[in-house]
Amino acid sequence: MAEIELKHVSKIYEGGAAAVRDFSLDIHDREFVIFVGPSGCGKSTTLRMIAGLEDITEGELYVDGEYMNDVESCDRDMAMVFQNYALYPHMTVYENIAYSMKLKKVPKEERRKKVLETAKLLGIEELLDRKPKELSGGQKQRVAMGRAIVRRPKAFLMDEPLSNLDAKLRNQMRTEIRNLHKNLDTTFIYVTHDQTEAMTLGTKIVVMKDGVMQQVDTPSQLYDYPVNMFVAGFIGTPQMNFLEADCIINDGEVKLATRLGIIVPDKGKGDMLLRKGYTGKKVVVGIRPEDLYDDETMLSRFPDATVHTKVEVYEMLGDKCCLYCEKNSEKLTASVKSDTKARRGDEIAFAMDLSKMHIFDKDTQMAIVH
Amino acid sequence: MDSQRTLNLKTEVSARPAVHRKKKKASSTAAEWVKKIVLLMASAVTAFPFLWMILSALKTKEEIMDVSAFFPQNPQWQNFTEVIFQSPIVRYIGNSLYVSVITVAIQLVTGAMITYAIVFMHFRGRKALFAIIMGTYMLPTAATYIPSYIILANMNLLNTYTGLIISSAVSIFGIFLLRQAFMQVPTGLIEAARIDGAGHWKTLWKIVMPMTKSSFITFGLMSFITCYNNYMWPSLITDDTRLSLVSQGLRQFFIEGGAYGTNWSLVMAGSAVIVIPLLVLFAFTQKWFINGIGGDTGMKG
Numbered sequence: 001m002a003e004i005e006l007k008h009v010s011k012i013y014e015g016g017a018a019a020v021r022d023f024s025l026d027i028h029d030r031e032f033v034i035f036v037g038p039s040g041c042g043k044s045t046t047l048r049m050i051a052g053l054e055d056i057t058e059g060e061l062y063v064d065g066e067y068m069n070d071v072e073s074c075d076r077d078m079a080m081v082f083q084n085y086a087l088y089p090h091m092t093v094y095e096n097i098a099y100s101m102k103l104k105k106v107p108k109e110e111r112r113k114k115v116l117e118t119a120k121l122l123g124i125e126e127l128l129d130r131k132p133k134e135l136s137g138g139q140k141q142r143v144a145m146g147r148a149i150v151r152r153p154k155a156f157l158m159d160e161p162l163s164n165l166d167a168k169l170r171n172q173m174r175t176e177i178r179n180l181h182k183n184l185d186t187t188f189i190y191v192t193h194d195q196t197e198a199m200t201l202g203t204k205i206v207v208m209k210d211g212v213m214q215q216v217d218t219p220s221q222l223y224d225y226p227v228n229m230f231v232a233g234f235i236g237t238p239q240m241n242f243l244e245a246d247c248i249i250n251d252g253e254v255k256l257a258t259r260l261g262i263i264v265p266d267k268g269k270g271d272m273l274l275r276k277g278y279t280g281k282k283v284v285v286g287i288r289p290e291d292l293y294d295d296e297t298m299l300s301r302f303p304d305a306t307v308h309t310k311v312e313v314y315e316m317l318g319d320k321c322c323l324y325c326e327k328n329s330e331k332l333t334a335s336v337k338s339d340t341k342a343r344r345g346d347e348i349a350f351a352m353d354l355s356k357m358h359i360f361d362k363d364t365q366m367a368i369v370h
Numbered sequence: 371m372d373s374q375r376t377l378n379l380k381t382e383v384s385a386r387p388a389v390h391r392k393k394k395k396a397s398s399t400a401a402e403w404v405k406k407i408v409l410l411m412a413s414a415v416t417a418f419p420f421l422w423m424i425l426s427a428l429k430t431k432e433e434i435m436d437v438s439a440f441f442p443q444n445p446q447w448q449n450f451t452e453v454i455f456q457s458p459i460v461r462y463i464g465n466s467l468y469v470s471v472i473t474v475a476i477q478l479v480t481g482a483m484i485t486y487a488i489v490f491m492h493f494r495g496r497k498a499l500f501a502i503i504m505g506t507y508m509l510p511t512a513a514t515y516i517p518s519y520i521i522l523a524n525m526n527l528l529n530t531y532t533g534l535i536i537s538s539a540v541s542i543f544g545i546f547l548l549r550q551a552f553m554q555v556p557t558g559l560i561e562a563a564r565i566d567g568a569g570h571w572k573t574l575w576k577i578v579m580p581m582t583k584s585s586f587i588t589f590g591l592m593s594f595i596t597c598y599n600n601y602m603w604p605s606l607i608t609d610d611t612r613l614s615l616v617s618q619g620l621r622q623f624f625i626e627g628g629a630y631g632t633n634w635s636l637v638m639a640g641s642a643v644i645v646i647p648l649l650v651l652f653a654f655t656q657k658w659f660i661n662g663i664g665g666d667t668g669m670k671g
Contacts, residue, residue, distance in 0.1 A: 053561050055492075073564045086562035090580040100566040147566070157565075 002063050002078075002154035002187050003029055004050060009059035011045050011211075019045040020211045023059070027155075027204075032181050032188040034202035036195060037234070042211035043191045044159055050189065051157050052076050063154065079148035080157040083164065085140045087132040087147075093119075094128040097146045118150040121183075122176075138169045149180065155187040162197065174200060195235050199223070207231045229365040232286050232358060238322060238333045241292075243285040243307070244362065247278045256285055256359075259328040264304035266354050272369040273359065283368065286358035289322070289335035292350040294342060302351040307332065311346045323348070420645075427638035434634045449639040459640050461612075462619035463647060469604075469615060470597035473535050474590050481544035481589065486574045488545075489552040490560050500549075507542045515606060522607060529608050537607075538597070544589045551585035552578060591655055595648060616644045 004027040011020040020042040027033050035043035048054040050061065052073030061068045068076060079100075087096050094115055101111045119125045122142045132140060141161065148156055161177075162170045178201055181188050192198055198205050199219045207214040207222065207230075215227045226232035232240045245256040245263070254270035256263045263285065265273070273279065292307075293299070299306060309332050313324035321340050325332045325348065334350055342348050359368045426434050428445040453459055487493075488500045518537055519528075527533030555578055563573040579586060601617035608614065611622060620640055 051561075051565060053564070072569075073561075074567045074569055077567075078565065080562070080565045082558050082562060084556075084558055086556065086558035088559060088562070088577060099563075099568075103567045103572060147562075151566075 003027065003065070004155060004187065004189070005060075005062040005065075006046075006050070007060040007062070009046070009049060009061060010057050011042070011049060011054060012057040018211050020049070023213055025206060025213070025216060027187060027189065029187055030185055032190065032201060032203045034198040034205045035189070035191045035208060036193065036198040036205055037208035037214075039193055040210075041208040043193075043206075043208050045211075046208075047080075047157050047159055047189060047191045050155075051078055051080050077151075077154045078157055079151050079153040079155075080159065081144050081148050081161040083160040085132075085144040085164075087135075087140055087143055089132050091131075092128065093124065093130050093132070093135070093143050093146075096132070096143055097128075097150050100147065100151050114150050115146075118146045121149070122146050137164055137166075138173075141165060141169075141173065145177075145180075149184065152184075153186070155189060156184075158188065158190045160192055161190075163192070163194070170197075177201060195237070199235065207234060209234075225367070225370050226286075226358065227367055229284065229286065229360050229367075232360070232367070236288055238289045238335060240286050240288050240358075241332050242360075243287070243330060243332070245283050245285045247273055247281055247283050249274075249279050254279065256283065258285060258307065259330040260307035260309050260332065263307070263352065263354075263357075265357065265359070269354075269357070269359060269369045276368060278361075278368065282362040284360040284362050284365075286360055287352050288356065289333045291353040291356040292332075292334040292336065293353070294323075294334065294336050294340055294348060294350055298351040298353075299349060302354060305352040305354045305357070306349050307352065308347065308349050311342050311344055311348055314342065314344045423638050423641055427635055427642050429635050431633055431635055434638075446635060449635050450643065453636055453639040453643055457636075457640065458611075459616070459619060459643055462614055462616045463644055465613065465619075466598050466615040466644075467647060469531055469534055470594050472531075473538055473597045474594045476535065476539045477541040477544055477593050478586060478590055480540045481548050482574060482579065482586070484540070485545050485548040485552050486570065486578065489549060490557070490573075490578075491570070503542060503545060507546070511603075515603070518603075519606065529610055529613065531613065533607055534604055537603070541589070541593055544593060547589045547592075548582065548585055551582035555581050587655065591651065594651070598648065620644065 004025075006023055006025045006027075009020060009023045010018060012018045023042075023046055025033075035046055037043050045054055049056050052068070052071060056069050063076070087093075088099065091099065097115045097118060098111050101114065106114075115128070116125070119128055122145060124139065124142050124146060127135065127139055127143070132143070135143065141164070144161070148158075158177075162173050165173060174197060177188075177190075181201075190197075190201060199222075202219055204216060205219055205222055206216045209230050215222060215231045217225070222231060222235050226235065226240075229242060233242070243258040243260060245258040248255050248257055253264060254273050256265060264270075273283070293302075309325040309327040309330075311323050312326050313322075315322040315324070316338065319338060321336050321338050321342075323334045323336060323340070323342055325334065332350070336342075358370050360366065361368055425440070425442060427449055428447065429442040430444075430446055433439060433442055484503070488496060488503075522528050522533045522537060525533070527536070559577060559581075560573055563577045568576065598615075599617060600615065601621075604615045605618045605621075608618075611619075614622060620637070
């Protein structure tokens with residue numbers, strides 16, 4: 001259990017390259033925080049700074065109000081699960097799990113009890129006498145988790161723990177990690193580049209890019225109210241569509257002229273654009289593939305928010321269809337019901353759910369209105 | 371017709387690899403023989419001095435200078451008993467073992483600690499430190515004799531084992547050898563140990579050492595042999611004959627009569643006796659001379 005506080009933390013390497021810049025975050029007790037971003041965004045570095053494996057160049061780190069910058073990682077009481085598991089090859093599974101307790105001089109009997117408990121929780125009881133090289137990837141992963149769990153640490157740090165597993169195992173472990181969080185009542189900090197993992201596991205997600213924190217929010221807030229185009233594009237698959245548009249006033253109404261058609265935003269969004277002085281300027285319209293509809297009911301419901309394009313690729317996914325379209329060199333992806341009649345080469349019209357439309361500033365890429 | 375053709379084809383196809391295999395086998399046996407002969411010759415060259423030493427130890431004083439007889443006529447086994455029971459050679463062996471064991475133990479600890487710092491700890495000047503350490507390896511040992519002698523003299527450690535041991539408390543060769551091994555240990559394991567709550571000391575001895583055990587053993591053995599056989603430096607700083615190591619002792623007691631008076635068969639018997647501890651050591655540890663970190667490293671590749 002721990003409150004972790006990062007204050008203007010930066011990691012600058014000797015050559016002057018910054019891996020993390022001015023990172024400030026409060027992590028509350030029992031939160032499940034996810035650091036997510038493309039590779040090289042500084043998420044792992046941030047985690048390693050919390051773990052004490054990297055020095056903090058600037059800024060301060062507090063755990064439960066205690067200044068931690070200069071505390072050695074062995075004295076921070078945090079457990080970490082590594083991407084490549086990092087099991088001690090010369091020890092059995094039992095010894096691997098028990099090692100941290102041995103270091104803490106926990107009595108042998110208690111050690112034994114705790115290891116067995118943990119092994120049972122993870123379903124690895126029959127593996128306790130094996131050496132790491134005799135384990136499969138999934139089993140190693142469980143042992144690595146066991147090694148962390150058994151300690152009941154202040155916080156769990158996980159650095160892409162599932163990325164070496166196959167898809168099926170990854171889904172299974174994801175569920176187990178979520179259950180663990182529920183059972184253990186401890187702070188989790190989890191690094192991943194996989195936005196699905198981020199969305200399904202986190203109670204708080206930190207989106208990072210190029211060493212800079214972009215947005216910190218709950219999964220649903222991130223999805224519905226991304227602060228900029230990067231976050232909007234990073235969260236959600238398929239990715240959000242971005243359509244360049246001229247913000248114009250026509251018949252006293254604010255309209256957005258895209259290359260696929262003119263969209264009339266609802267009153268609230270129009271007023272916001274007007275008030276912020278975007279008329280006559282270029283903006284970017286963001287709309288998620290699942291907020292585009294090709295059925296008649298929706299087309300008639302949103303006649304002022306229709307775009308016209310041409311289907312280039314038709315992808316049947318079973319429960320839904322992905323249509324990858326392009327016209328006037330503007331790409332558009334739509335995720336529609338699987339009974340759609342649209343096929344490759346068809347001219348097609350989509351209605352946008354106007355309430356789900358996002359508008360971004362073209363230059364700053366920041367969200368203007370959601 | 372057609373079916374016959376396919377059949378022919380089939381036999382041809384299946385026959386071809388068989389021929390190929392046979393040929394390969396024949397050429398490989400020839401290569402095996404060449405290899406064996408070369409190895410046999412190399413072994414003979416290596417083993418000959420040793421064999422000669424044993425044979426000479428069993429000869430009489432006269433026979434030894436007579437090149438016409440390779441084998442002794444009457445093996446003089448009493449040469450061995452004489453050397454073992456009537457000369458201080460056993461004492462010298464004891465001295466050598468004592469000094470070597472302690473020196474090696476200290477070298478292993480210091481070597482491991484320095485290497486750990488160089489490989490796993492991050493501090494300013496780490497690379498420079500390693501360069502300096504390696505630089506001293508280039509220095510001829512003889513060049514260090516005088517300064518080392520003066521230092522030991524100032525510390526009043528001349529003519530003591532303490533002086534002898536602390537003057538070889540660090541082995542540069544060992545640092546080099548251990549560094550090669552330590553660099554194979556995944557950094558992730560060190561980090562995992564640190565996170566698990568192990569300090570540097572524990573990480574070194576409980577994680578790094580077991581994983582690089584073979585290098586430790588190799589280093590220990592090589593260092594042991596060097597210490598055991600050491601001649602020049604010990605004879606410079608000790609002049610008390612009770613403190614002599616084997617090489618010194620051998621010289622003092624068997625060659626002191628001058629080139630004409632030397633009883634060569636006793637010298638040979640003495641030499642054979644002092645090699646025994648090393649041979650025993652080899653017998654148990656030869657597999658460790660094939661060094662390398664093997665097996666699973668615990669990290670997914």
